[in-house]
Structures are given as C-alpha cells and as structure tokens.
Amino acid sequence: xxxxxxxxxxxxxxxxxxxxxxxxxxxxxxxxxxxxxxxxxxxxxxxxxxxxxxxxxxxxxxxxxxxxxxxxxxxxxxxxxxxxxxxxxxxxxxxxxxxxxxxxxxxxxxxxxxxxxxxxxxxxxxxxxxxxxxxxxxxxxxxxxxxxxxxxxxxxxxxxxxxxxxxxxxxxxxxxxxxxxxxxxxxxxxxxxxxxxxxxxxxxxxxxxxxxxxxxxxxxxxxxxxxxxxxxxxxxxxxxxxxxxxxxxxxxxxxxxx
Amino acid sequence: xxxxxxxxxxxxxxxxxxxxxxxxxxxxxxxxxxxxxxxxxxxxxxxxxxxxxxxxxxxxxxxxxxxxxxxxxxxxxxxxxxxxxxxxxxxxxxxxxxxxxxxxxxxxxxxxxxxxxxxxxxxxxxxxxxxxxxxxxxxxxxxxxxxxxxxxxxxxxxxxxxxxxxxxxxxxxxxxxxxxxxxxxxxxxxxxxxxxxxxxxxxxxxxxxxxxxxxxxxxxxxxxxxxxxxxxxxxxxxxxxxxxxxxxxxxxxxxxxxxxxxxxxxxxxxxxxxxxxxxxxxxxxxxxxxxxxxxxxxxxxxxx
Ligand SMILES: Cc1cc2nc3c(=O)[nH]c(=O)nc-3n(C[C@H](O)[C@H](O)[C@H](O)COP(=O)(O)OP(=O)(O)OC[C@H]3O[C@@H](n4cnc5c(N)ncnc54)[C@H](O)[C@@H]3O)c2cc1C
Ligand SMILES: Cc1cc2nc3c(=O)[nH]c(=O)nc-3n(C[C@H](O)[C@H](O)[C@H](O)COP(=O)(O)O)c2cc1C
Ligand code: FES
Numbered sequence: 356x357x358x359x360x361x362x363x364x365x366x367x368x369x370x371x372x373x374x375x376x377x378x379x380x381x382x383x384x385x386x387x388x389x390x391x392x393x394x395x396x397x398x399x400x401x402x403x404x405x406x407x408x409x410x411x412x413x414x415x416x417x418x419x420x421x422x423x424x425x426x427x428x429x430x431x432x433x434x435x436x437x438x439x440x441x442x443x444x445x446x447x448x449x450x451x452x453x454x455x456x457x458x459x460x461x462x463x464x465x466x467x468x469x470x471x472x473x474x475x476x477x478x479x480x481x482x483x484x485x486x487x488x489x490x491x492x493x494x495x496x497x498x499x500x501x502x503x504x505x506x507x508x509x510x511x512x513x514x515x516x517x518x519x520x521x522x523x524x525x526x527x528x529x530x531x532x533x534x535x536x537x538x539x540x541x542x543x544x545x546x547x548x549x550x551x552x553x554x555x556x557x558x559x560x561x562x563x564x565x566x567x568x569x570x571x572x573x574x575x576x577x578x579x580x581x582x583x584x585x586x587x588x589x590x591x592x593x594x595x596x597x598x599x600x601x602x603x604x605x606x607x608x609x610x611x612x613x
Numbered sequence: 614x615x616x617x618x619x620x621x622x623x624x625x626x627x628x629x630x631x632x633x634x635x636x637x638x639x640x641x642x643x644x645x646x647x648x649x650x651x652x653x654x655x656x657x658x659x660x661x662x663x664x665x666x667x668x669x670x671x672x673x674x675x676x677x678x679x680x681x682x683x684x685x686x687x688x689x690x691x692x693x694x695x696x697x698x699x700x701x702x703x704x705x706x707x708x709x710x711x712x713x714x715x716x717x718x719x720x721x722x723x724x725x726x727x728x729x730x731x732x733x734x735x736x737x738x739x740x741x742x743x744x745x746x747x748x749x750x751x752x753x754x755x756x757x758x759x760x761x762x763x764x765x766x767x768x769x770x771x772x773x774x775x776x777x778x779x780x781x782x783x784x785x786x787x788x789x790x791x792x793x794x795x796x797x798x799x800x801x802x803x804x805x806x807x808x809x810x811x812x813x814x815x816x817x818x819x820x821x822x823x824x825x826x827x828x829x830x831x832x833x834x835x836x837x838x839x840x841x842x843x844x845x846x847x848x849x850x851x852x853x854x855x856x857x858x859x860x861x862x863x864x865x866x867x868x869x870x871x872x873x874x875x876x877x878x879x880x881x882x883x884x885x886x887x888x889x890x891x892x893x894x895x896x897x898x899x900x901x902x903x904x905x906x907x908x909x910x911x912x913x914x915x916x917x
C-alpha cells in the first residue's frame with residue numbers, strides 16, 4: 356500500500372542556493388528513481404523524487420514557485436503528507452555504468468549511484484549552472500571512485516554543460532549503460548550523445564502530475580504515463596517519443612512547447 | 614475472439630471491455646494505446662466547451678481498495694480536442710466521446726462537435742459528483758436528464774448514452790427518463806460522492822473537499838445499480854465500477870451489462886488489464902460451453 360500518509364520532518368539540510376533536503380521516516384520500500392507526491396496542506400501537492408531511500412527517506416527541493424517555497428519553509432518537527440513511492444525506478448545495469456545528474460536532477464540519481472555495491476563500477480557526472488547549485492558532490496564521492504563535475508559558468512570543474520562533459524567521458528571509457536535525470540533539454544542532447552557512442556540509457560522524465568498514480572493521464576507523453584510507466588524510460592523508448600524535447604501538456608491537457 | 618463481439622445500439626465492439634472516461638483519455642495517443650492494448654472501445658475524458666485546468670492538488674486520495682478523486686474535469690476544450698480525436702479514431706476501435714456542460718444548449722453544442730470530429734457514440738456525463746453546476750447536480754433530476762437526452766439525441770446521428778450517478782435514491786427513475794427521451798443506452802456508475810480527512814492535519818485532504826470514490830470498494834454498488842436497471846429498462850446497459858479482473862467483469866455481464874468499462878484498475882495494472890479480462894472471459898466461456906458473450910448478459914436474473 357502506498358497511499359496517503361503524514362510524516363514528521365526530522366532533519367533539514369540546506370544543500371545550496373534555494374535547495375533544501377527534508378528527511379523523514381517512512382516504512383516503505385523505495386527504489387532509486389521513484390518519487391513521492393508531497394502535500395503541503397492549504398498549498399499544493401507536488402511530485403518530488405526520493406533523494407534518500409534508506410530507513411530515513413528524503414526529498415530535495417528546489418524553490419521555483421509556491422509549493423516548493425512552502426516545502427522549503429517547513430521546519431523540523433512539522434508535518435508533510437506523502438503518497439507513494441510511485442513509478443518505475445532505475446534498474447541496476449550489468450557492468451560499468453555512468454550516472455549523470457543535471458541541476459536538481461542530481462537528487463533523483465544519487466540513490467542510483469549508491470545502489471552499486473562496487474564503487475569502482477559506477478562513474479558519475481554532475482552538472483549545474485553554477486557551483487552554488489552543484490549538490491551532493493561529496494555524497495557522490497563516497498559511493499564512486501570517479502566523479503566529474505561541470506558548471507555552465509566555469510565556477511567549478513569542467514567549464515560547459517554536463518552533456519559536453521559526458522561526451523568526453525564516453526570517448527575515454529566504455530560503459531554498459533548511462534543513467535540520467537535533469538532538465539528535458541539536457542536529456543535531449545544527452546540522448547544524442549548516447550546514440551553517437553552507442554550507449555543504452557535510462558532517463559527520468561518530468562511531466563505535470565496530478566494523480567501521480569497512473570489514472571488521470573495528465574502526465575502522458577506519446578500515450579505513456581510518466582508517473583506509472585516511467586518516470587524512468589529506456590533511451591530507445593524515449594527516442595521514439597515525438598513529444599520528447601519538444602512539447603508537454605499543461606494543466607488542461609493542452610499541448611504546449613517545452 | 615468472435616464470441617466476445619458485442620453490439621451497443623448499432624456500434625460493434627470486438628469485445629465488451631472499454632476504457633472508462635477520465636482514465637488517460639485527454640490525449641489521442643493514450644486513447645489509441647488503450648485500443649492497441651485490447652480495449653473493445655474507448656471513452657474520452659469528459660470534454661466541455663472551454664478548456665479547464667481542473668482543481669488544485671491534492672486531487673487524489675489513495676488507500677487499499679479504493680481511490681477518491683476530485684480532478685475537477687480538466688480538459689483542453691472541444692475545439693482543441695479535434696487533434697486528439699484524429700489519433701484516437703485512427704486506432705480503429707469505436708471512440709465514445711464523453712461530454713459535459715452546464716446547460717442543455719451547451720450539451721448540444723459539445724456533443725455535435727464531438728460527433729463531427731469522429732465519435733462513434735456520445736456519452737453524456739450526467740454524473741460527476743464533484744463539479745459545481747455540472748454532472749451529478751443535473752443527473753439526479755429525472756426531468757432534467759430527460760430534457761438533456763432528448764435535445765442531444767434530436768441533434769445527432771450517432772447513438773447517445775447517459776452516464777448515471779449512484780448518488781441518488783431515484784437511479785431507476787433517471788434510467789427510465791433516459792429511455793423515455795430516446796436515449797440509446799445507459800452507463801452505470803460514475804463515482805460515489807465521498808470525502809477523506811487527515812487526522813494529523815484535522816482537515817479534508819482533497820483541495821475540493823469532496824471527491825468521487827472508485828475502485829474495488831464501489832463494485833457492489835455498481836453491480837446493484839446495473840442489476841436494478843436491467844429489471845426496469847430495455848436499452849443497453851454498460852457496467853462500470855471497481856472492475857479489476859475478468860471475474861468482476863463477468864459479474865457485471867451476468868447482472869445485465871452488455872459491456873463493461875474499466876477505470877481505476879488501469880492505475881495498478883496499466884493497459885494490460887484489457888487483454889487479461891478478455892482472455893479470462895474466453896476461458897470461462899470455453900469451459901462452460903458458452904458460444905456468445907451475449908448469452909450471459911443478465912443471466913443472474915433467471916435465478917432470483
Ligand atoms: C517525477 C518528478 C520528480 C520531481 N522531483 C523533483 C525533485 O526531486 N526536486 C525538485 O525540486 N523538483 C522536482 N520535481 C519538480 C517539481 O515537482 C516542481 O518544481 C514543483 O511541482 C513546482 O511547484 P511550485 O508550486 O513550486 O511551482 P509552480 O510555480 O507551480 O510551477 C513551476 C513549474 O514547476 C512545474 N510544476 C508545477 N506543478 C507541477 C506538478 N504538479 N507536477 C509536475 N511539475 C509541476 C511546472 O513546470 C511549472 O511550470 C519533480 C517533478 C516530477 C514530475
Ligand atoms: C481519476 C478519475 C477521473 C475520472 N474522470 C471522469 C470523467 O472525466 N468523466 C466521467 O464520466 N467519469 C470519470 N471518472 C469515473 C470513471 O469513469 C468510472 O465511472 C469510475 O471511476 C468507476 O469505475 P472504476 O471503479 O473502474 O474506476 C473518473 C474516475 C477517476 C478515478
Ligand atoms: S499524473 Fe495522473 S496519470 Fe500520471
């Protein structure tokens with residue numbers, strides 16, 4: 356059962372500019388890449404990836420609007436509503452894999468780095484616009500021997516997008532698979548890079564979610580539900596999606612440019 | 614699959630399973646996907662005259678055995694729905710266009726637009742339990758239902774079905790009003806008006822407070838509704854409510870439904886639920902030497 360529950364926030368960490376992690380206890384099994392519907396009473400309920408999946412669960416929120424602002428203001432000891440976990444998560448690839456996180460997408464892929472029992476077979480590329488938005492670098496280093504970072508403004512690591520960093524990494528080393536989460540435009544170009552190097556990928560997509568539970572269809576992309584059939588899809592599945600990188604649906608189900 | 618063929622007011626379905634309104638029915642691609650996955654027909658999300666964003670989240674409460682939803686009829690509006698219908702219709706199975714409106718005039722407008730853009734039949738949403746001024750607020754009044762069905766029927770060529778609400782003591786009267794007005798069939802049931810409260814927050818969970826109960830918990834109510842209607846009207850009945858597997862579907866058919874719609878089960882089972890149900894039905898028919906599914910419609914009434 357993954358229905359509605361209320362949990363108490365027992366820890367709160369500021370990760371970077373406008374980015375906050377909330378931790379809480381929830382006795383449910385969560386796989387890397389799955390998400391919760393998180394309720395702030397009187398405000399909204401929004402999808403949030405699980406950034407911690409052990410006994411102590413966690414979400415990492417980037418402030419962009421009303422709901423995320425309210426979530427960032429929740430204090431230790433206060434309560435939030437949780438539904439889930441929902442969706443198909445990341446699967447552990449056989450052999451060496453590369454985990455790529457862009458922006459707040461890093462929160463969603465961190466558990467995919469930690470799911471490897473062998474830190475030498477998981478490499479990591481993390482990218483953000485600027486160093487203050489680069490999150491979980493230390494946490495990634497604890498789980499992987501090979502962590503590279505990039506910033507668009509060059510304030511830390513590789514100067515440029517994480518896509519160009521990954522392009523270099525794929526030229527140097529061979530991987531059985533790539534796991535990624537980040538803005539759709541980033542994923543769009545990342546998929547091109549994967550195809551160029553002949554690497555299969557698993558990517559986590561984002562769409563407007565209402566039910567989160569596979570019923571309403573507000574999150575569909577090319578007829579598939581991001582909340583229930585995804586959010587993780589294989590690169591070859593995404594490659595066939597006409598709407599990927601181009602359009603999404605608004606609250607009324609109208610197609611709008613991405 | 615010949616034995617599963619069913620005919621609803623002249624519309625032929627390859628098998629009696631249909632995608633219920635509101636389940637992924639906002640987009641053409643998802644309707645087509647349900648068709649490809651084995652649904653005998655699909656019903657669109659209820660579409661209105663203008664685009665609607667629906668209610669703010671939370672719009673869904675989930676528990677073991679049931680859901681309560683108050684989506685608030687989000688839809689892109691009938692004008693933008695043309696593109697979606699093109700894709701849905703190209704799937705080859707009949708597409709029932711579900712429509713809602715707050716006046717008879719608007720019902721006629723949206724329904725005729727739905728017909729123009731390719732619907733094989735119209736399903737009138739006279740039963741949504743949580744939209745102010747719509748759905749159930751009209752659908753509990755037999756006279757109102759009669760007038761809506763008559764006017765819509767009078768302006769269309771395709772068959773018109775009315776989707777009924779269980780939130781009334783006069784379900785039979787409403788069903789009879791549909792028949793009297795020339796309606797081609799009824800769909801029973803829509804969700805049951807319900808509420809969920811958070812003990813911790815001491816407030817209702819859904820932003821709209823009220824929502825509609827669906828899933829396994831409503832099956833006995835849906836079955837009773839179909840059973841009662843079968844005894845009191847002669848137009849085809851489509852059964853909906855809590856159907857999870859072939860056995861549930863068969864119960865509805867034996868209660869008197871010529872077809873069944875599947876909603877909430879899509880949440881957990883996805884689109885494979887259609888082929889799962891049809892193959893279960895076929896197996897049952899084989900074991901019991903039943904040639905046509907129509908031979909089973911309403912059989913439970915013979916053993917009163
Ligand atoms: C599967 C999934 C996992 C996510 N994981 C995270 C995460 O780990 N951390 C994080 O910070 N953000 C995550 N998001 C994005 C997050 O849900 C939105 O940023 C948030 O809903 C914005 O709400 P708001 O009220 O603050 O902003 P608003 O001002 O309401 O909206 C800002 C933008 O956020 C998006 N958005 C708003 N509501 C929703 C909704 N119900 N569903 C999807 N998108 C919405 C829209 O694109 C909108 O344009 C995730 C989204 C999805 C779909
Ligand atoms: C999320 C959701 C959205 C729905 N939207 C509509 C709708 O737009 N129009 C309608 O007539 N019924 C709608 N319904 C009702 C279903 O079509 C169906 O009648 C009801 O859920 C009972 O069937 P079930 O138990 O199989 O879900 C909706 C139900 C759910 C759960
Ligand atoms: S959010 Fe409702 S189906 Fe995905």
